[in-house]
Amino acid sequence: MEMEECCKACPKDCPDIDRQQIADEVRDSAYHVIDAKGATNFAVGLALVKISTSILRDENSVLTVSTRIDGEYGIRGVCLSLPTVLGRGGVDRLICPDLRDAEQAALRSSAEAIKAVQRKVGLP
Numbered sequence: 001m002e003m004e005e006c007c008k009a010c011p012k013d014c015p016d017i018d019r020q021q022i023a024d025e026v027r028d029s030a031y032h033v034i035d036a037k038g039a040t041n042f043a044v045g046l047a048l049v050k051i052s053t054s055i056l057r058d059e060n061s062v063l064t065v066s067t068r069i070d071g072e073y074g075i076r077g078v079c080l081s082l083p084t085v086l087g088r089g090g091v092d093r094l095i096c097p098d099l100r101d102a103e104q105a106a107l108r109s110s111a112e113a114i115k116a117v118q119r120k121v122g123l124p
Helices: 003-009 019-037 041-056 101-120
Strands: 061-070 076-087 090-094
Touching: 041 061, 041 076, 061 090, 076 101
Parallel strands: none
Antiparallel strands: 061 076, 076 090
16 A cells, blocks of 8 residues: 555545655664664564564464565565565565655665676676
8 A cells, every 4th residue: 555545545634745754764864773773783683583484383474574576566586675475485476556756766776786787896
């Protein structure tokens, strides 16, 4: 569900959505945690517990984890964080939400940046 749809269903009177501000805040959130606490180790540990539990208990949970992409959004040969169903066998399937053109372009740009680093360090 896009933010605009969610806001229409919400009874609160919120100001207009600034997508760029939200994206910046999400991207920089780890730095705010580090500034406040000095580290993000606990959050990483909690994420590992959730991922491991989903696999070991065959929960088929939807988690955003880094997964090798093979054609989704026209991207191949790189790992990106996408909503992923995790169960006993690990990755069961990816869930690829509809993205606006600008979002797809940003995702492809991120994938290309990761591929450039892979090439630089000699990874396929």
